[in-house]
Structure formats: structure tokens, C-alpha cells
Amino acid sequence: MKNCRLIGKIVKVKGECSAGHRVGEEFDLTLFSEDAAKAHRTPDVCVFLYDAIFPYLAVLQFGGTFPWEKDKDKFLASCPDNNKVVIEIRRTRSK
Helix, strand or coil: CCEEEEEEEEEEEECCCCCCCCCEEEEEEECCCCCCCHHHCCCCCCCHHHHHHHHHHHHHHCCCCCCCCCCCEEEECCCCCCCCCCEEEEEEEEC
């Protein structure tokens, strides 16, 4: 499962996000790549949102799933600022 990508997409913003996130923004949230040339760094995501989603990214990156999600390759998470921003994280299989 290490050869997968994690793509995050902002799907909801209530009011104004202090970090400037907007609906439709997408980020490559992949944590690990066996190809060192494709290693990723932290994306341009609010540090508080990233801190909240990091444990879930690790689960998806290494093959885990969430039993409450119908689609085992997807996860919805909210920012800690009163759930102002909602992000969908989707795991895509690499070839």
C-alpha cells in the first residue's frame, strides 16, 4: 500500500477560514514514496488542520481503513476550529 497517493480536497468552508482555505483546493498529502525522487514535503495546508488529519493519513497510506466509511479509500475530516473546514482525503492506487 506504500505505493499509493493521498489527495486532499477542501469540500466545505463555513464562513471565512483564517488560513484562507477555499472549497475545491486540492493537496497531495502522500506521506511515503519508495522512490526518493518522489518524496513529498508538507503541503500548503494550515498547520492545525494538518495536525488533525495526520494520524488518518498514516492509516490510509499504509493500508488501513475506517469501518464507518462506506468507501474504504476515502475519509472526511474537519479542522479543529469548530469544524469550519472539511477536507476529503482520497487514497488512489499507484501502478
